[in-house]
Structures are given as structure tokens and as C-alpha cells.
Amino acid sequence: MSEEKTSWHPGEIVPASGIYQCDCGAGHHWSTDVKGHRFPPLPAGCTGGSWSVKTETHPDD
Numbered sequence: 001m002s003e004e005k006t007s008w009h010p011g012e013i014v015p016a017s018g019i020y021q022c023d024c025g026a027g028h029h030w031s032t033d034v035k036g037h038r039f040p041p042l043p044a045g046c047t048g049g050s051w052s053v054k055t056e057t058h059p060d061d
Contacts, residue, residue, distance in 0.1 A: 007050040010041045019055040024048030032057075 007023060008015070014033040022029040024047045031040055031051065039051050 007052045008039050009050050010039050012039050013037070014039055016053070017057045018053050019057070020051040021054045022046050022048035023050050023052055030054060 005015070008020075014020075014035055014037050017035045018033065020031050020033055020039070021027060022042050024042075026046075029043045029046055029048070033039060033051075042048055042051075
């Protein structure tokens, strides 16, 4: 995973498989994403603008 970039916008390529949460601050919106796929849109009504990693699923890959 890139040490420089910490958030990704919907439609960008997922850099590493993991569980991502939106940046709205509510902490309850999350998405499980697969490396190489594109990030999904944020949930309906979400005030956030990007996804950030909450838990990496394969940190040693």
C-alpha cells in the first residue's frame, strides 16, 4: 500500500484489498474492496468525499 496516499475517490483503482471507510466522520460507512477493482460510489446521503483504509486484508502482499 502506498505510504504517501491515504485516501482515494470513488472510481479510482483500489491499491490493496481491504476494508475502507468514508471520510465523513460518522465511522459507519465502509466498503470491502479488492485490489485492482474501482472504488464504489460513497453511500447515499454521505457527506464524505473519499475512501480511506480501515483494515488491510493482506498486509504482507
